[in-house]
Amino acid sequence: MLLSLENLLRATLLAHLKKTYDLEPAQLAVAQPPQAAMGDFACPICFELARTLRRAPAKIAEEIVAQIVLPSAFNRIEVAGGGYLNVFLRRDFLWQQMVTASRDAGLQVQFPGKVIVEHTNINPNKAAHIGHLRNAVLGDTFVRLLRHRGEQVEVQNYIDNTGVQVADVVVGFEHLEPMPPAALAADIAALQRLRAEAIKAGHLSPPPHCVALAPEAPPRPTFSFDYRCWDLYARVSQTFEQRPESLAWRSSTLQAIEAGPDAPGTAGTTAQLGELVGTAVVHAHLATMQRINVRYDLLPRESEILHLHFWDTAFQLLKKSAAIRLESSGKNAGCWVMDKAGSGVEIETEPEAGDAKVIVRSNGTVTYVGKDIAYQLWKLGLLGREFQYQPFSTYPDGHTVWTTASTAASGAVPAPAFGKASAVFNVIDARQNYLQEVVVAGLRALGFDQAAEHSVHFSYEMVALTPRCAQELGYTLSTADAKRPYVQVSGRRGFGVKADDLLDRLIMNAWQQVAQRQPELAVAEQLDLGITIAVGALRYFLLKFTKSTVIAFDFAEALSFEGETGPYVQYAAVRAANILRKQSGELTAGNPASLLEDIALWELVRLAARLDAAVETAIISREPAHLARYAFQLAQEFNNFYHHHPVLTEANLERRATLLQLVAIVERQLNTALGLLGIGVPRAM
C-alpha cells in the first residue's frame, strides 16, 4: 500500500512543481522521516530547488505547503527541519486499505512476455555444498519476488554434463574403481531402492531425500550416489596431482563424453558412464534442492548445445559479424579469439595477445564462453534453433521438470514452450564476473545490443569457511590460512560442507528443540515442524547477507535459532496465528481511529503496509536481503506489540476487535513475506 501511496505523492508533487514553477526534476526522492511522529513521508526536494529558485529552502517549502492540494489519502503536509516537506497519511484510510486488499496496486509487471532466471548450475559430478545452496536460494527467492510482482518466470538449471568435472569422476569409475556401465547402473538403482526402503521404514525424513535422523539409522553416504562421487572426485584429483601422466585419462575421457554414446567407431561405454553419473547426480541435486523448497522448470544440458549444433550456429553468426577472428600467430595460434576491445570497455588499449579471449581451441573444441553465448542467444530467442524435450522428473504436486534432448518425448504431454524470454537473469558467483562480461560483449559484438542489455549477471560472492569451521571439519590448515578471515572450499580436494549434511544437522537441532517444547506431539509431527524450522533457518541465513558479502560460514552462526534468524520471524507468525485461532467469533471492523492515535500501533500498521515496497526495492536492486531484513523488522515490531498489548483479554470489545484485525493484517503480511523467502510457517514451534 505504501508503494502506491508513495507513487501518488510523488506524482502530486511533480505536478505541482510543474504547474507552479515550471520545474521538472529528473528525480524526486521520497523518504521516511527519522521518527513516526514527524510524518509518514519526507521529501527533501526544496533543498535542491533552493539553488534554481534562489530562495531559502524553508521559504519554498512553506509556499508549497500553502498552495498544494493533496489527494484524500493524505491528512496534511508541513515544513520541518529547515526545508523538508513532511507528509502525514490519513490513518483510517491506510487501515481500510490494509483490511480490504492484500496487494499493493503499485506493484506492476515490468517485463513483457517471459523472464528466465537461471540458477543452481551445479556440475553434476558430486554432492552440492553450501556455496551451491547460496546460489539456489538467491535465485529461487528472486524468482518468487518476480512472480509476486506478476512476472511470468521460467526457471532453468543449466547442466554441464560434458565438462571436465564429470569426466574426472568417470575417470574414477574407469581406472580407480573400474566399473562397466551395467554394474554402475545397478549400483545406482540399488542405492535408490535402499533409500526408498529406509524412508518407508521411517528411518529417514520425508521423501524424496533421505536424512539419517535416528542415531541408529545408517549414515547418509550409504544412500547417496552424489556423496560417493564427492569422494571419488577428490581421489581422482589427488591422483592427477601425484601422477601427472594420468592426466591423459582425462582428455581421452572428455573427448569420448563430448562425442556421445552413439559415436561411430567406439563402444560408447565411457559416454554411457558419463550419462549415468550426470543423470544420477542431477537427481540427487534436485532432491537436495527440493528439501529447501527450490524447484525448476527446465534443465538445459550442455550435451544438447553441442549435439543439436547450437554452437555451430552461434559460431557462424560470430564469424559473420567478425566478432571473433582466427589467430595466426602467438600463443593463441590456431584459436578463434574475441578481442576484449570488442566489449567497448577498453577501446584505448593496444590489442595485445593477453587481451584476447579464446572461444574455439586450436583442436576445434569450444570453450565455456562460446557455449554460453549460444545458450544466451537461445534463451533470448535469437539463435534460430530449438531443443527437443523429455520429462526429467515430477514433483509431488504434479509439476514436471523437463530436460533438453536430441529427440522429442514420445509421450502424450507436449513440452511447454521454453526459451524466448524478454529478459534473462543468470545467477552466477562473482568469481565469474570476467567471463560473464565476455559473454555479454559477445552479444554486443553480434549486434544484439538490446539483448545484451537484458542479459543480466546476477552476481553474488562465494561462501567460504571460517578457519575455525575448517578445523572443526577435520582439515589441517597452513599457519597462513589459519590467520585468514576465511578459507575457500574446494570440490577438488573434497573440502567443504555438504548441503545435505548441513540440513541434517539443522533438522536434528530443530527437532530436538521442538521435542522439548512440544513433548505431547507425535514424533512425526515434531519432525515435520523441525524440518520447516531448519529450512527457515538455512534460507534466512543465506539471504540476510547482501550479495556482495563473502559469507564466512560457521556452524554456530548457521545453527542459531535466536535473534536475527528465520525461526525468529516464524515464531512471530506462529504467535499471530495462535491469537487468531484462539479468538472466537468473526473479525469485525472495530473502530481504528482512536487506536491508531497510538503512534506505536500506527507504526506497526505502516510497516505492515510496506511489504510490497520492500519487494519492489528487492527486485530493482536485485537484493533479496532487503526483503529478509523487512520480514525480520516486521516480526520484531510485532513481538514488541505482542508484549505490550494483550489482545484476547482486552475488556473493551471494540478495541479488542481492532487489535484482532491488526494481528490479522500483520499475520498476512508476515506469511506473504516468509513465502517470498521460501520459508514455511510451522503450525506450532
Add this chain to the structure above:
RNA sequence: GCGCCCGUAGCUCAGCUGGAUAGAGCAUCUGGCUUCGAACCAGAGGGUCGGGAGUUCGAAUCUCUCCGGGCGCACCA
C-alpha cells in the same frame, strides 16, 4: 601489473536513488514467565563509518588518492 569487490560497535553484518540524532543480531551487564507460548520483551554500556583530500546547503553513501584484505585476469567451467 590490470580489472572487480570489501573495510561501519568486542564479533557478524544492515544502512534503498546523497538528507534530519549512524542501526540490528551476537557477546557482556540488568530486569521481566499465575500472561494470546520466554525460539520472546525491556533497559545499559560500546562507533573520529580504514586514513587523507575534493564535490555539495548536506557525505557512511559520489569523485580522487593512499593503506589493509579478498577474488579474478587459462586452449577449466
